Amino acid sequence: MNARTIKLLLTATLAAPLMALAAGEHGGGHGSTMGDMHKGMPGHDAMEAHDSAAGKPGDPAKVTRTVPVEMGDNMRFTPSEISVKAGETIRFFVVNKGKIAHEMVIGSAAELDEHAEMMRNMPGMKHAEPNQITLEPGKRGGIVWTFDKAGTFAFACLVPGHKEAGMAGKIAVN
Numbered sequence: 001m002n003a004r005t006i007k008l009l010l011t012a013t014l015a016a017p018l019m020a021l022a023a024g025e026h027g028g029g030h031g032s033t034m035g036d037m038h039k040g041m042p043g044h045d046a047m048e049a050h051d052s053a054a055g056k057p058g059d060p061a062k063v064t065r066t067v068p069v070e071m072g073d074n075m076r077f078t079p080s081e082i083s084v085k086a087g088e089t090i091r092f093f094v095v096n097k098g099k100i101a102h103e104m105v106i107g108s109a110a111e112l113d114e115h116a117e118m119m120r121n122m123p124g125m126k127h128a129e130p131n132q133i134t135l136e137p138g139k140r141g142g143i144v145w146t147f148d149k150a151g152t153f154a155f156a157c158l159v160p161g162h163k164e165a166g167m168a169g170k171i172a173v174n
């Protein structure tokens, strides 16, 4: 490595944080514009609110524990009861063992009821939110969630009919 290469590397190293800063500023401005646009869309506010009574999207770098969860065509989650300490960031490692699509959605019981109602009114609705994952048969994926408040929360599969058939569970945050 010659002196010129080192100088170039140094320049790149110094420039990177500055570029990141600039990008961050741009991203922030853009983000708030999008937020304003969304505010104008009726019924969209609730879906934009990522924080839930059950906590908030977790930082993957701060995961304290991985909890494996299996979903099956018997309309059950295994396990169906999960215990968490307040403040923990959990990575739910979710596997769909079935032959049809299932999903895991985390929230308060009221939030899940509301969401289930929305799914009934808009069959086939597809959306990706940090508190949920939809998995085709045989697929696996993760949800990273921070439980920052104590309480009893819920998770469920909101594919119409599944929660009603028992595809739901409890998360106790102590």
Ligand SMILES: [Cu+2]
Pocket (backbone or CB within 6 Å): 075, 101, 102, 103, 157, 158, 159, 162, 167
């Ligand atoms: Cu399901």
